[in-house]
Amino acid sequence: MESNAQERLEAEWIRRAQQGDHEAFGLLVEQYQRRVFSTVFHLVHQQNEVEDLVQEIFIKTFRAIRSYNFRAPFGAWVARISVNHCYDYLRRKRSSRLNYYWQLSEDSRRMLEGGLEPQQRESPPSIEEQAVLKDLVKKLLDRAPAEDRMVLVLKEIENLSIEEISEVLNWSVSKVKVRLHRARKRMLADLKRCR
Amino acid sequence: MRCGRIQKLLEEKGEAGLSPTDRQHVEACPDCRLYARDWSMLAQGLKFIAQEPAPEPSWGFSARLLRRLNEEGGSGILHPEFYENAGRRVIFATLVLVFTLLLAMALPASGPVRHKPNVDTYWPQPEVLATRNAPVYVSSFPPVPAWVEVKPVSYHWR
Numbered sequence: 001m002e003s004n005a006q007e008r009l010e011a012e013w014i015r016r017a018q019q020g021d022h023e024a025f026g027l028l029v030e031q032y033q034r035r036v037f038s039t040v041f042h043l044v045h046q047q048n049e050v051e052d053l054v055q056e057i058f059i060k061t062f063r064a065i066r067s068y069n070f071r072a073p074f075g076a077w078v079a080r081i082s083v084n085h086c087y088d089y090l091r092r093k094r095s096s097r098l099n100y101y102w103q104l105s106e107d108s109r110r111m112l113e114g115g116l117e118p119q120q121r122e123s124p125p126s127i128e129e130q131a132v133l134k135d136l137v138k139k140l141l142d143r144a145p146a147e148d149r150m151v152l153v154l155k156e157i158e159n160l161s162i163e164e165i166s167e168v169l170n171w172s173v174s175k176v177k178v179r180l181h182r183a184r185k186r187m188l189a190d191l192k193r194c195r
Numbered sequence: 196m197r198c199g200r201i202q203k204l205l206e207e208k209g210e211a212g213l214s215p216t217d218r219q220h221v222e223a224c225p226d227c228r229l230y231a232r233d234w235s236m237l238a239q240g241l242k243f244i245a246q247e248p249a250p251e252p253s254w255g256f257s258a259r260l261l262r263r264l265n266e267e268g269g270s271g272i273l274h275p276e277f278y279e280n281a282g283r284r285v286i287f288a289t290l291v292l293v294f295t296l297l298l299a300m301a302l303p304a305s306g307p308v309r310h311k312p313n314v315d316t317y318w319p320q321p322e323v324l325a326t327r328n329a330p331v332y333v334s335s336f337p338p339v340p341a342w343v344e345v346k347p348v349s350y351h352w353r
């Protein structure tokens with residue numbers, strides 16, 4: 001009941017924003033900004049660039065809001081704009097942001113060489129080990145092609161279902177499954193190459 | 196075949212989601228064992244990244260955004276993207292025009308749309324050249340229709 005009222009209210013804000021009402025658009029921004037911040041942060045991994053990117057995404061959203069036709073949920077529509085914007089950003093940045101094995105930290109290298117195997121032990125990894133593992137996986141994600149990164153982040157980090165990813169990326173469900181499997185395999189192959 | 200299926204299952208459900216026979220296979224197969232170990236490490240790393248809190252929007256973020264929208268007029272017509280798109284279209288249209296002109300110049304001047312070349316030009320046309328010195332025979336004329344009265348002509352030699 002409450003969600004219905006919220007949906008009606010949101011639809012009203014969207015209609016007003018479509019007529020150029022900035023205030024109504026501000027209410028939509030307030031509602032979705034945390035989600036967009038999270039998506040952008042996990043896709044880009046550049047804390048100092050997140051806010052600028054999110055601002056650009058919302059400006060793009062406002063410019064395109066007249067073309068929104070209420071078929072998909074507004075959140076998924078905004079997520080699609082966010083992912084596309086980050087994709088363009090990553091493709092632009094990719095050439096200057098290649099990470100190589102020798103750029104991995106000493107601890108990451110040790111982990112790659114099999115010194116730390118988190119699942120093999122009974123005790124959970126310490127905070128330092130968590131940080132090392134995070135650093136390693138972030139570097140592997142940075143090296144991955146932009147499309148692989150999109151699909152992996154949406155599935156493994158943003159925890160979206162396959163159907164939601166297909167809506168956000170405008171791909172078929174089977175294409176999402178295939179790309180996801182391929183992205184995981186490629187990331188594992190990259191890990192092996194670093195070893 | 197079996198390794199591929201098990202590796203997919205490992206990605207989707209982890210080792211805990213495998214049946215006892217599949218688990219036995221993983222223990223026996225060095226490829227699958229390595230895959231399970233690497234994937235569990237990556238999955239755990241991805242989980243740690245997911246737990247990392249995303250930065251919060253700074254204070255007044257939406258107000259600044261709305262101010263920027265107001266400054267830009269909101270219509271988006273004066274934005275650089277507009278010029279970029281418009282420029283791209285102009286370049287495309289120019290290329291199409293140039294290509295059409297080149298095509299029109301390269302094609303031979305004949306066809307149903309074009310009229311016959313003018314024979315009164317300075318240079319003699321090919322059909323004129325072909326018939327100028329050729330003899331004309333009676334048999335090459337079409338037959339006379341029946342309704343045309345043909346009177347015999349008598350010649351008086353003097």
